[in-house]
Amino acid sequence: MMNNLIVAKSIAKKYGRIIAVDNVDLCVKDGEFVAITGPNGAGKSTLLKLLSSSLHPSDGEVLINGVSFSDDRIDIRKEFGVLSHESYLYDDLNAIENLRFFGNMYDMKGIQLEEQIKMLLGETGLWKRATDRVSTFSRGMKQRLSFARALIHDPKVLFLDEPFSGLDPGASKIIEQLLIKKSSTTRLLVTHNIEFAISICDRILVMDAGRLVADFESKDESVRETISQICGIDACV
Amino acid sequence: MIKALHIAVKDFRIEAHAKELLNSMLLFSFLILVVFSIAFSELTSSSGNIAMLGAGVLWICFVFAGTLGFSRAFASETQNGAIQALKICPMSPISIYLGKVVFTISIMLIVEAITVILFSILFNYTILSPLFVIVVIGGTIGFASVGVLLSALVQNIKAKEIMLPVLLLPLLVPVLLPAVSATSAIFKGGDLGMITTYLRILFVYDIVFLAVASIVFEYVIED
Numbered sequence: 180m181m182n183n184l185i186v187a188k189s190i191a192k193k194y195g196r197i198i199a200v201d202n203v204d205l206c207v208k209d210g211e212f213v214a215i216t217g218p219n220g221a222g223k224s225t226l227l228k229l230l231s232s233s234l235h236p237s238d239g240e241v242l243i244n245g246v247s248f249s250d251d252r253i254d255i256r257k258e259f260g261v262l263s264h265e266s267y268l269y270d271d272l273n274a275i276e277n278l279r280f281f282g283n284m285y286d287m288k289g290i291q292l293e294e295q296i297k298m299l300l301g302e303t304g305l306w307k308r309a310t311d312r313v314s315t316f317s318r319g320m321k322q323r324l325s326f327a328r329a330l331i332h333d334p335k336v337l338f339l340d341e342p343f344s345g346l347d348p349g350a351s352k353i354i355e356q357l358l359i360k361k362s363s364t365t366r367l368l369v370t371h372n373i374e375f376a377i378s379i380c381d382r383i384l385v386m387d388a389g390r391l392v393a394d395f396e397s398k399d400e401s402v403r404e405t406i407s408q409i410c411g412i413d414a415c416v
Numbered sequence: 417m418i419k420a421l422h423i424a425v426k427d428f429r430i431e432a433h434a435k436e437l438l439n440s441m442l443l444f445s446f447l448i449l450v451v452f453s454i455a456f457s458e459l460t461s462s463s464g465n466i467a468m469l470g471a472g473v474l475w476i477c478f479v480f481a482g483t484l485g486f487s488r489a490f491a492s493e494t495q496n497g498a499i500q501a502l503k504i505c506p507m508s509p510i511s512i513y514l515g516k517v518v519f520t521i522s523i524m525l526i527v528e529a530i531t532v533i534l535f536s537i538l539f540n541y542t543i544l545s546p547l548f549v550i551v552v553i554g555g556t557i558g559f560a561s562v563g564v565l566l567s568a569l570v571q572n573i574k575a576k577e578i579m580l581p582v583l584l585l586p587l588l589v590p591v592l593l594p595a596v597s598a599t600s601a602i603f604k605g606g607d608l609g610m611i612t613t614y615l616r617i618l619f620v621y622d623i624v625f626l627a628v629a630s631i632v633f634e635y636v637i638e639d
Contacts, residue, residue, distance in 0.1 A: 231504055232504055255506075256506040259504055265500070266496045269498055272426070283419070283422040284505040328501070
């Protein structure tokens with residue numbers, strides 16, 4: 180039986196009068212692949228930032244393996260990797276320099292780091308461009324390198340915020356396959372692509388107006404119908 | 417502290433590739449010196465006059481070139497949202513702040529060293545004093561500790577290029593007063609006791625601002 184790796188207890192995020200995330204309770208099991216969907220402005224990305232500790236909740240707490248962020252934020256972060264629609268890369272550094280820097284940030288060094296860089300650049304098909312500046316990369320290549328950046332320290336949890344946004348079908352397919360390969364990693368994916376979420380995720384969470392309004396197993400027959408009602412059909416395709 | 421150094425080294429690598437910051441700061445500093453050397457050409461024939469003007473001319477160069485540098489201090493972090501990846505790295509936000517401060521101080525000291533050499537060429541006046549070096553280092557630490565914090569603060573503001581100097585210059589008064597006064601006293605060959613007093617004020621301000629900025633930096637980079 181899988182353990183609860185991430186537990187969110189009544190978390191909320193308020194910006195003045197605006198409530199971005201409203202009293203969300205959530206459990207994610209170790210190794211689970213969870214999709215979070217919902218209309219624009221539903222609070223999906225904010226929820227992901229709260230779970231990944233890049234935002235402080237206004238209320239509630241997040242526990243990772245039973246440890247609260249407020250107790251040990253720095254050690255918990257060693258287990259996290261983040262992939263977003265933004266690359267989080269430095270355009271004026273080359274691919275190896277980018278990965279080496281982020282490896283250093285996760286206390287990696289020496290041969291272990293160099294081998295990890297070589298392996299990830301090989302997996303993402305970027306080895307031949309390893310010494311080229313990121314500013315010369317296409318959007319798809321940047322996103323593949325960003326995927327390598329997120330995995331440089333072999334994280335237990337991967338937070339994915341619309342990683343396919345702006346990618347052509349070919350580049351999306353490569354990222355999808357890389358994601359599917361990481362079956363032992365707990366993955367939380369914010370996406371509008373419902374069909375993709377149904378096909379590869381274990382669970383689908385639906386958010387609306389900052390609240391978690393539905394929680395499905397992806398095999399559940401009523402997923403499409405319910406999501407369409409909440410998001411509107413156009414938003415879900 | 418090791419991660420802060422990694423961040424500073426990363427910024428040096430970016431600067432080595434991009435060559436944006438150093439070139440623009442040096443050019444700006446050089447232009448100010450040229451303008452002053454032309455404007456004060458009749459006064460600069462006497463070393464006594466240069467001793468009167470020198471501290472002001474040099475610190476104007478340092479402050480304006482430095483302000484130009486601060487406006488780019490977080491540019492690499494915001495370009496592709498890299499600050500978001502740094503924020504969830506396993507380290508204290510203080511490391512990000514200190515990394516930026518170390519990089520900024522280093523760049524400023526390079527610019528200041530070259531500015532002093534250019535000053536001695538254009539004004540035909542050489543200043544070789546260890547006290548002067550200490551004053552410049554002290555002033556630069558205070559300047560960078562405030563500048564980096566404000567640079568992070570204005571990153572999400574629309575008119576950040578305007579807001580940065582507007583916020584920065586008033587806050588710099590406590591560092592500029594002892595730094596300019598001490599430099600002026602050194603140029604004039606003033607009393608060592610007075611210079612030491614200015615230095616004490618300068619370094620106290622450096623410590624206070626570094627400490628305060630380190631504490632508040634986490635809230636400044638929060639979304």
